[in-house]
Amino acid sequence: xxxxxxxxxxxxxxxxxxxxxxxxxxxxxxxxxxxxxxxxxxxxxxxxxxxxxxxxxxxxxxxxxxxxxxxxxxxxxxxxxxxxxxxxxxxxxxxxxxxxxxxxxxxxxxxxxxxxxxxxxxxxxxxxxxxxxxxxxxxxxxxxxxxxxxxxxxxxxxxxxxxxxxxxxxxxxxxxxxxxxxxxxxxxxxxxxxxxxxxxxxxxxxxxxxxxxxxxxxxxxxxxxxxxxxxxxxxxxxxxxxxxxxxxxxxxxxxxxxxxxxxxxxxxxxxxxxxxxxxxxxxxxxxxxxxxxxxxxxxxxxxxxxxxxxxxxxxxxxxxxxxxxxxxxxxxxxxxxxxxxxxxxxxxxxxxxxxxxxxxxxxxxxxxxxxxxxxxxxxxxxxxxxxxxxxxxxxxxxxxxxxxxxxxxxxxxxxxxxxxxxxxxxxxxxxxxxxxxxxxxxxxxxxxxxxxxxxxxxxxxxxxxxxxxxxxxxxxxxxxxxxxxxxxxxxxxxxxxxxxxxxxxxxxxxxxxxxxxxxxxxxxxxxxxxxxxxxxxxxxxxxxxxxxxxxxxxxxxxxxxxxxxxxxxxxxxxxxxxxxxxxxxxxxxxxxxxxxxxxxxxxxxxxxxxxxxxxxx
Numbered sequence: 322x323x324x325x326x327x328x329x330x331x332x333x334x335x336x337x338x339x340x341x342x343x344x345x346x347x348x349x350x351x352x353x354x355x356x357x358x359x360x361x362x363x364x365x366x367x368x369x370x371x372x373x374x375x376x377x378x379x380x381x382x383x384x385x386x387x388x389x390x391x392x393x394x395x396x397x398x399x400x401x402x403x404x405x406x407x408x409x410x411x412x413x414x415x416x417x418x419x420x421x422x423x424x425x426x427x428x429x430x431x432x433x434x435x436x437x438x439x440x441x442x443x444x445x446x447x448x449x450x451x452x453x454x455x456x457x458x459x460x461x462x463x464x465x466x467x468x469x470x471x472x473x474x475x476x477x478x479x480x481x482x483x484x485x486x487x488x489x490x491x492x493x494x495x496x497x498x499x500x501x502x503x504x505x506x507x508x509x510x511x512x513x514x515x516x517x518x519x520x521x522x523x524x525x526x527x528x529x530x531x532x533x534x535x536x537x538x539x540x541x542x543x544x545x546x547x548x549x550x551x552x553x554x555x556x557x558x559x560x561x562x563x564x565x566x567x568x569x570x571x572x573x574x575x576x577x578x579x580x581x582x583x584x585x586x587x588x589x590x591x592x593x594x595x596x597x598x599x600x601x602x603x604x605x606x607x608x609x610x611x612x613x614x615x616x617x618x619x620x621x622x623x624x625x626x627x628x629x630x631x632x633x634x635x636x637x638x639x640x641x642x643x644x645x646x647x648x649x650x651x652x653x654x655x656x657x658x659x660x661x662x663x664x665x666x667x668x669x670x671x672x673x674x675x676x677x678x679x680x681x682x683x684x685x686x687x688x689x690x691x692x693x694x695x696x697x698x699x700x701x702x703x704x705x706x707x708x709x710x711x712x713x714x715x716x717x718x719x720x721x722x723x724x725x726x727x728x729x730x731x732x733x734x735x736x737x738x739x740x741x742x743x744x745x746x747x748x749x750x751x752x753x754x755x756x757x758x759x760x761x762x763x764x765x766x767x768x769x770x771x772x773x774x775x776x777x778x779x780x781x782x783x784x785x786x787x788x789x790x791x792x793x794x795x796x797x798x799x800x801x802x803x804x805x806x807x808x809x810x811x812x813x814x815x816x817x818x819x820x821x822x823x824x825x826x827x828x829x830x831x832x833x834x835x836x837x838x839x840x841x842x843x844x845x846x847x848x849x850x851x852x853x854x855x856x857x858x859x860x861x862x863x864x865x866x867x868x869x870x871x872x873x874x875x876x877x878x879x880x881x882x883x884x885x886x887x888x889x890x891x892x893x894x895x896x897x898x899x900x901x902x903x904x905x906x907x908x909x910x911x912x913x914x915x916x917x918x919x920x921x922x923x924x925x926x927x928x929x930x931x932x933x934x935x936x937x938x
Contacts, residue, residue, distance in 0.1 A: 344368065347414050349379040384409065385417075392462075396422045397490055401517075422493065432456070433499075437467040466499050466521065473555040473583065474501040474544050477522075478536025480529075482511045484561035488572070489518050495576040501553065503543050505536035531738030533560035533714055534754045538738075542731035555583050557717040558758075571715040574598045578776040579717075585778065586719050593722035593767025595759065597711030602771040602781060603670035605710040605759045608637030609693045613753040614760065617734075624728030631706075631764045639703040640695070641835045653689050657839045658697040658927045660684055664892025665696040671712070698893055699833035699927050707785045707826075709769040710759025722767055785825040788812060796822035796895040798888055820897055828893055833927070834904050834920040837875060843931040844876035847884065847924055850898050851906050864912040870934065875917065881924040884935060894923030 346361045349368060356364050368379060390405045393412060400408050412421065437460070438444045438452050447455060456467060475496075479485045489496060496502070496519055504515055504522045507529045515524055527539055537558055544550060557575070562568040575582070575598065582596050608614065618625060618633055642654050665688070666672045666680040675683060688694035695701065738750050759769060768782035790805050793812055800808060812823055822828055846867055851860055870876070880903050881887050881896060888895045900922045908915040921927055 344379050345414065349377070351414075351417075352378045384412070388412070393421070396493065399486055399490075421490070432467050434467075437465075440466065461497055463520070471499060471501055471549045471552050473498075473557070474547075474553045475503070475557045475559065476537055476540035476544065477502060477504045477557075478533045478540070478560040479504055479506045479511065479515060480532065480536075481561040481563050482506075482508070482514055484563050484568070485511075485515065486518070487565075488559075488561065488568070491569075492572065492576040495579055501544070501547065501549060503540035505539050528740070530740045531735060531751050534751050535735055535738050536560065537714075537754075538731045538735045541726055541729075545727055554720050555586065555717060556720070556723050559715050562713060562715065567713065568715075570600050571598045571711075571713045574600075574772045574774050574776075575715065575717060577774065578772060581776050582717065582772065582778075589719070591721055593719065593725075593762055593765050594770055595711065595716050595718045595722060595762050595767070596770045596772055596778075597716035598713075599771035599773045599777075599779065601712040601715075602709050602769055603712045605636065605708040605756055605763075606638045606705045607693060607695070608705070609756060610750075610753040611637060611643075613750050614757060617753065617757055620733075621729055625725065625761075625764075627728075628725045628765045630766050633760055633764050635706050636708040636760060636763055637705045638695075638701050639705070640700050641702055642700070653692055653694055655694065655696045655700055656689065658699055661697045661892040663889070664698050665694075667891040668695055668698070697927065699835070699921060701831065702835075703831060704829050706763075707783070708759060708763040709771075709781045710756055711769065712755070714755050714758070716758070718762075722762055722765070725761055725765060785829070787825075788823050789825060792825065792828055792890065793821070793823040795890040796828060796888070798886075822895055822897055827897075828891060828895070830893075831900055832894060832922045834900060836916045837919055839919070840928065842875040842877040842919060844871065844874055845879060845926060845930040845933045846870070846876050847879045847881065847933070847935045850880055850882055850896060851903060852898070860906075861910060861912065864907065864910055868913045871913075871917070876934075877919045877921060877927075877930070879921045879924050879926075881922075884924055887924040889923065889925060894925075896922055898922075 344365070346364050346368075349372070350356050350359065350361075350364050353372070356367060359367065368377070371377075372379065390408050390412075393416070394400045394403060394405075394408050397416070400411060403411065415421075432453075434449045434452050437456060438447060438449075444452055444455060456465070459465075460467070502519060502522045504519070504524045505527050506512065506515065506524065507527065509526055512524055512526070515522060523543065525539060525543070527535060531538065537560075544553070544556070559572065559576075562571065575596065586594055586596075614633070660681060662677040662680040662684075665684060666675045666677070669688075672680060672683060684694065684696050688696060762769065768780055771779045771781055788809070790808050793808050793816065794800055794803065797816070800811060803811065812821070815821075816823055848863055848867075867876070867878070880898075880900065881894070900920060903922075904915060904920055907913070926933075
């Protein structure tokens, strides 16, 4: 900066120091993002010593064109106690940065001006333009409906009134339209606050039982019994999740894109659909709380059987053990085999962003106390069919899906839920419903559609069978240096005919056959994959050696290709051969009793042994 400019800045600074009576420290921090971590005192000092010379702004005195202080207070219920002057000051100091709505400038996409006028005798003399302006300036705030054509219902459980107000202010455009809205709350003191914001809501006070699931079950019953139920096409399940980031990530993709969602679902009639945030669209293969899942299916068998096309059990992975008789003191049962961090973080949907070291830390500090965590693929006997659910239980669905609940005994399902807030550290009836919502969908040949904040929608169906460029590259080491285009070309030209691993379905296959206790063997034996080129006598010789070495002991048999170059991806062996086919081939020689051994795919040791025998590879 030149001397002249420095002098001008200094003189300007002196002048501004003399007018600090209008300095607004909150506005100063809002206008200068690098200062927002400072205390008010630090920010004032910064302005005196630096900001004044840098020409930083410290106040914002202009209101936007069209600012309406009355509407500003109406649109923001936490400000309604303020005077007009206080509300204007609030907007200048806070609202402009948050940012708060200060006018209702649009009407709902499905607004029916003729329907609006016909519903209200006091509006029938108006022109269409006058009626539209009436809705924007009056009807919107009075909670007037604008059409008899109800298509959407919202099932809203309000467990936290402060979060409710945040949600209403953030997504007012979603709530203030022609909808049926059912709200459950625990506290009678909240009724007036809710009614003030959503006048037409059907509000029920219920016991603090079952958290959001308790509220949902109650509201589902009310919706099914409502006289307008047959007109409803779209149903939203939402609740006051208190974590701001989690709530935003679940709600924004759904509520900011509701017009697109509801429009596109009209083209998917007769297909059961759930739509939810792509970030919380998780695989539903683990069957967490499957004991309670079975109970729900058994209780409602007569109703569900009318709709079900697939067995719910087929969608769950089958483990070598089951989580039975779990109480508050039980630990995770996956502690005997080595922790496979690469598998752990990819198998557990909520851990995908972790590094391998972070995954190890997570299991040792958290997963070991969470009954449902699986840290090694060798605990899995069979991988289930592909299905998904929306974690966090905030989603929307169409009527083709929702009708499966019409015969449910909601009163009983509600009566057996746990009271108050509960953790999912052991199987719970509450959390069971989170998985059932997704599981039922796939059992009736429906599917989840994930959506991001930009409104991009993705059908979550048959994803496991799609070509995956990363899997193809990492499971076929000779292609490691290929570009994505080259990989796709190679797959279409050669790989598809050579049965190379290229999909999730091929990669996620059984990794072990467990016949004995996991820790029973003291010997690990390595043999090569048996294929068509192996001679009968060679295989026979290997098996005879194994029989001789294990006459008085137990051994685990590892089947692979190359001890020095054994490849894994997502913690799973990339050997194409199926372990069951290898097991059956070995058994067909009738030399060793195959039920005496555990078999593992690949040469990665799954636990410690006293002896390792590699000579018979």
